[in-house]
Amino acid sequence: MEQYSILTKIMGAIILLLYITGCTNESIIGGAIPTENNITVNMTIPGLEIPMLTRSGEDKIWERKIKEVDLMFFDNSEVSRLISHVHITNISQETYEDEHRAWFNLILADDPALSLTSVVAVIANAHDAVAKAWGYGSYNIEKKTFLQYLQFETSGRWNTTSKDYIPMPMYGEVYVNGIYKGVPIPDIEMKRMLARIDVQNKVNGSIFKLEKIHLANYRTSGFIAPAWNEHTGLVIGEWEHAYPYSRNMDPMVPAGFTTNPPIEYLYSQSENLPGSLMEGLIYTYEAPKAAPNEKVCLVLEGIYKGVRNYYRVDFTSDQEMHEDYEVFRGDDVPLYRNHKYVVTVTAAEGVGYPTFQEAINASSVLSNLKTTVHIVDMTGINHIVYDGQYFMGTEKKVVDIPWNASKELRIKIISDYQGSWDAKILNSGGTGWLRFSHGNTIDSGENLSGLDISIATATPPVNGHYTTGQIVFSTGRLCDTLTIRRVTMAEMFAHSNIIAFRNEDNSDIIMTFATAEIDLVNISKNSQGLFFKWGSLYPTSPLANPYESPKYGNWGNIPYAHRSFNFTTPLTRKNDTDAFKTYNNNLGFKKEADIGDICRYISSQSYWGGGKWRLPTYEEWMLLHEETTTDHNIYKYGGFYNMTESANALSGMFPLGNFTQLSGFQLGIEAKEPVGDYNNPPAGGIILPASGDRYSNGIIENIGALGFYWSSTPCVFDNNETASCFSFGDTGVTFYDVDRSCAFPVRCIRDY
Structure with missing residues (x-):
């Protein structure tokens, strides 16, 4: 699976350069410098046509060329003021597989002011416009003022002649929690203004x-x-x-x-x-x-x-x-x-x-x-084929689906070719689990915009080898292939519970979790995690009795997904019900009410870069458990001692969910050997610590002895008072329904 490092993206999405002493300093590295200071910043350029060739072979370079870049660093104040700026003119570009990329190298230098950076804005091909907009304010201009005056003007037609073409202005930005030396740089997605x-x-x-x-x-x-x-x-x-x-x-x-x-x-x-x-x-x-x-x-x-x-x-x-x-x-x-x-x-x-x-x-x-x-909206279209006249683009080339899950899926595909299209499942005899939505192995239609496919359970992965199926689809002279890969259920789960970090001035917290193994360097797999009532966006501390909310006061006032807080529960008894999927016009949460799917909320935030996540359903918890070995010597670790009293004594040190548990379960099809307290599980496996819970009265209990994890599936047999959860202890696993006003840690799953 593709690996994401979300903690890296939160702690600093771009590393700064510099020796910034003025607004137009060059940042291209020259001469010998320490290896850790040689940093490359990558920009992904959205494709209207990739490669940029017309039928006559002319390269429409003006659509993708980046001649210069201005980086603007804005702080984390309420009005987001400019901290620093650098102008880069030595840009390298190439088409890599289906994407066009541009990059430049930076020289790092320690600058305490950059630790306050909240937003890094990237403006391409518009240096004069940047200078003009900056002139409407002080050096530390507010971001909203800067953007208001950041305009590009022309008269007449846009010059697209190969000799004197005007490269298109583009804009991209990343949200960070400070700029720190030594943090890898993520790609910056640019967007054309025309x-x-x-x-x-x-x-x-x-x-x-x-x-x-x-x-x-x-x-x-x-x-x-x-x-x-x-x-x-x-x-x-x-x-x-x-x-x-x-x-x-x-x-x-x-x-x-x-x-x-x-x-x-x-x-x-x-x-x-x-x-x-x-x-x-x-x-x-x-x-x-x-x-x-x-x-x-x-x-x-x-x-x-x-x-x-x-x-x-x-x-x-x-x-x-x-x-x-x-x-x-x-x-x-x-x-x-x-x-x-x-x-x-x-x-x-x-x-x-x-x-x-x-x-x-x-x-x-x-x-x-x-x-x-x-x-044709190019947003989210990352892979493109082109025949010299028309293009066809897809969101992904490979789609991961758990091997033991069944799912109806729509794959977004767009093309500017207006006509008939055909799709066919390759080796359909060997991939009976893959069909189009109407049950056939071929499909066709007019004006391709997406493929509706039906996926049944398949054979499990063996020693890291996945069952795969392929769909070839074509329209006009365009043809491409989509691969469906059947991965383990454990691979779809996050690698840690939700924890938080404080921002630079301690005025707020930023919630996050480990999305990949690389994140476990900074977030422990055994982190206790913040606790949440079912369907609440409001995090509660996993330690200390009694609990008083700084925002809501007593425990009963903290909102959660319940009729007393105007939440309507879907009337269904299916184990795969996701109660938040259609909530608030399909957004999945309502921040002003502090109600909804906390995983959807976190993964929708501006600082996030690790894809879309949600709460797992009751069925997905069951499938995760079913693919795990029944040997308790492997799936259990630690002594499952109740540490509630001793842990509460440390509540002032670990209010954000980073208290480390030494008991828990190892889950996943790859869990074949015991895991030590300080060893990561094998690839394809996850660790669930026995974090304890807050009962419906808010009292903390069972730390180190029991683990409870919410699903997104409600129970409709009890007047909508409970929701399904996955729980475990020294004696094994239990699936049952529990009062929604209890608070548990949350383990997210990738929204596939």
Whole structure:
């Protein structure tokens, strides 16, 4: 499985350089320096086309080229002020497998001020704009002010000529809990600030010959950064309701609008043939939905049956979207950064307007020219194949599913090719556990957007060798393969309970957990963990009696997933029920109420970089137990002594869940040998410490003697008062339902 080091990403997502003494110091290393100071910063560039070749072989380098980078380091104060800045011009780039990357080297130096860093902003190809925005404030400018003035302006068409092209400004940022020397650097995902528009006329030129494309009502400036919170300056995350790019909400654009002369693009088409795709020439800034006289649109100019006509084309939704956002086919859509809009003329059935001005002033679009607008959002698309004209992209090349789990799954696949597609399961006779959702081994359809597959249980991994299945899917001339790998259930679980660290000024805590073996260097596998009521986001200390909440006072006031706190429990008796999956419009938590799935909440935070996690279901706990050996000499470790009294005496030293337990269970199919108190389990195995619990009255008990871990599955037999849990002690494992107002540690599972 892919390994993540989330603690590394929290403790410092970029290592700083430097010898920063001014705002434009170069950071490229020269000469001999200590090995630990030679640090490489990687940037992943989102692909609109990778490789960037047109049908003629021209490299659309302006879409991916990074000529220079500005790094801005903002502190952890409420207004997030600038601490330091560096300008880099020596950038290396290459296409690695399916991703395009850029990187540069940095020289480290100790700087105490950098320990206060909260956000590292990365701005590419816009150094003059950075300097101009900085000029609107002091050296320690607030981030929200900086982003407000961080704009890029042009007039006329975007220059895409191979000689004098303008590289596209891009923006990326990472959230850190200080910058510390010696911490590895994660990749920084960049995002282009422009939208791209491609056009194709599929009508024979003898009927309608397209000659010119006019881009009208376009904007001449835009914000370099994607939408941000206007109070804090933090870029809005996908999980937030204010995130505009998947909800058909207007993007943030500079104030004011001025009508500019339309930009004209020539379209080449033969008299008696359909036209080819005109790609990679039309780029524009983000634009909101607007009245017809201010709405970005195209006017297509051409010859319809011997007479020149003009047709207005507005940008509208090409498919029904999420019902929560009430966007349907034909509704107006904004123009978003890093999106591709493919406008296709499918039929010409009558005349348009006789002049450009009449077409652009029309309050509605004539239906005589049939067009489609295919919208491609490149967010989350990391793997791309390209045939010189069209592309196809997927979220992942390999999908891990536990061998003993059954699941219905949808794999996101996008393409700008509008036509039929086919998919086939390879070696279907040997992979009976893998089928498409309707039970067949082949599937097909129109306009590929994803594959629905059905996965049954398979044979378990043997000595690290996984059962795998493959699906080949194709559309047009594009073809790619997806691999489904059947891993152990233990591999899907986190490697530690949820613990916390205090931020730099001790004003707050940052909750985290080990997502991979590498994290066990900094987080003990035996960490007791913070305690949570069922469905509560509020962490309670795992030590000290009696317990008083600094925020809520007595124990009964701490909210949890119960009807007394307005939580509605799903009415189902299935062991795989996830009570939080659809909670709060599928977000899974509601921070203002402190209720929801704590794993979903942590893995949605801006500082997190370890993928999506959730609470395990009751069924997943059972499957984890079932794949574990029954030899108690292997799966048990420690003496299971009740340490509650002695541990409580140390409560002032371990309030954040990092008290170490020396008793517990080793679980997973790879648990084949006893594990010592200070040894990590084998790859594919996990450790669950006997952390104890807080009873429904808040009293701590059973530390070192018993282990209790929540599932996301409620019990509906008892008037919704209990939820299912996994528990164990010296005598073995018990599955039972317990009062939701009790508090246990939490072990998260990857959301597969």
